[in-house]
Amino acid sequence: MSDNIQKVTVLSKTTWTPNLFSFTVSRPDSFKFTAGQFVRLGVNPSQLKYYKQLSAVADTDDDDEDLNETLNEDIFRAYSIVSSPFDEVLEFFSIVIPDGAFTSQLQHLEVGDELLLNTMPFGFLTLARYQKPLPKDLWLLATGTGLAPFLSMLQDLKTWEDYEHIILAYSARSTEELAYIDKIESLQEDFGSLVDNPAKLIFIPIVTREAVEGALTERLPKLLLDGTLQERAGIALDVDSTHVMLCGNPEMVEDTKETLKSLGLVMNRRGEGNIAVENYW
Numbered sequence: 442m443s444d445n446i447q448k449v450t451v452l453s454k455t456t457w458t459p460n461l462f463s464f465t466v467s468r469p470d471s472f473k474f475t476a477g478q479f480v481r482l483g484v485n486p487s488q489l490k491y492y493k494q495l496s497a498v499a500d501t502d503d504d505d506e507d508l509n510e511t512l513n514e515d516i517f518r519a520y521s522i523v524s525s526p527f528d529e530v531l532e533f534f535s536i537v538i539p540d541g542a543f544t545s546q547l548q549h550l551e552v553g554d555e556l557l558l559n560t561m562p563f564g565f566l567t568l569a570r571y572q573k574p575l576p577k578d579l580w581l582l583a584t585g586t587g588l589a590p591f592l593s594m595l596q597d598l599k600t601w602e603d604y605e606h607i608i609l610a611y612s613a614r615s616t617e618e619l620a621y622i623d624k625i626e627s628l629q630e631d632f633g634s635l636v637d638n639p640a641k642l643i644f645i646p647i648v649t650r651e652a653v654e655g656a657l658t659e660r661l662p663k664l665l666l667d668g669t670l671q672e673r674a675g676i677a678l679d680v681d682s683t684h685v686m687l688c689g690n691p692e693m694v695e696d697t698k699e700t701l702k703s704l705g706l707v708m709n710r711r712g713e714g715n716i717a718v719e720n721y722w
Contacts, residue, residue, distance in 0.1 A: 445561050446483070447472075451554045452530055457620040460537045461586070463523065464550055465530045466558070472531075474562035475569065476593040476600070477686075479521040479719070482533065483557030484547055486512040491549035515557060518543040521564075521589035521688070521719070525596035531558075534589045534620065566590055566686060566719040568600060572712030576603040577682040579640070580674075582661055582697060584612045587689030590719065592621060595642070601633045604640040604684075608674045612647035612661055612689070619646055643674050661693060662700040680705050680715060687718045694718050 449466040456462045474480070486492055492512060523532040537548045550556075568576075579600070581591040588611055594600050600607070613619045625644055633639035646656040647664070657664055657673065664670040671677055678685075678701070685701055687694045698716060702708070706715040 449558045465532045472560045475567045476597040477567040477590040478562040478564040481517045481559040483515045483517040486546040490551045523589045534586045578606045579604045580685040581609045584689030584693045601639040607640045608643045610645040614650045662696045
């Protein structure tokens with residue numbers, strides 16, 4: 442096993458929907474990361490309690506031996522970290538892809554299971570990448586589990602110190618898929634209240650496949666293009682004061698990025714520019 446790979450223990454699991462869940466794991470003492478970064482998590486399905494229990498009650502035959510051999514491998518995938526860089530545990534937000542080699546196994550996690558953590562963090566979807574324009578308005582645009590890195594940023598006091606406004610627009614297909622709502626609604630009090638002159642958090646939920654009171658219903662690119670999102674936030678997009686981060690499914694990221702560019706914003710390169718995206722998906 443590589444020196445960068447350490448075993449971590451599952452401490453809790455939250456099921457949001459049949460296809461969405463969160464979980465926390467123990468944090469190695471030496472592990473450090475910046476809010477917004479991701480890590481590579483590994484699972485060996487044969488070591489999960491779920492499969493051990495199946496093996497215990499199954500009759501041993503050739504088919505079972507073939508299945509055990511297939512499951513006995515380490516599978517790694519990239520995961521953004523939900524938790525604050527200062528938390529004692531690490532939290533992750535996952536979707537279940539039915540035929541996915543990783544998530545179809547990870548959905549069987551139970552408290553006490555062990556996973557593998559590559560302790561080298563990756564990614565540049567961090568606020569430190571912004572040098573110009575100077576911080577004023579921070580737009581965090583997410584779909585699905587793309588919410589994860591933004592929750593991490595919003596649990597870092599420096600985010601609240603550096604900005605005047607933080608607009609979190611979070612899009613899901615249905616109300617039940619809008620995870621972490623209670624946490625989002627408590628962020629201003631739990632973190633903003635700990636600094637002088639904190640940013641004002643403006644949360645805009647978006648539900649695209651059902652009508653929900655208080656939520657917008659269109660996709661992010663359309664909401665930006667017709668100005669609905671800016672109107673709801675009460676904040677204009679300005680090339681001289683706006684930072685925008687995108688995380689979610691690749692189609693949303695690409696379409697929204699192009700929409701923002703059509704509105705005059707520019708990609709962030711070498712520290713300058715408005716738009717930042719994560720490309721690990």
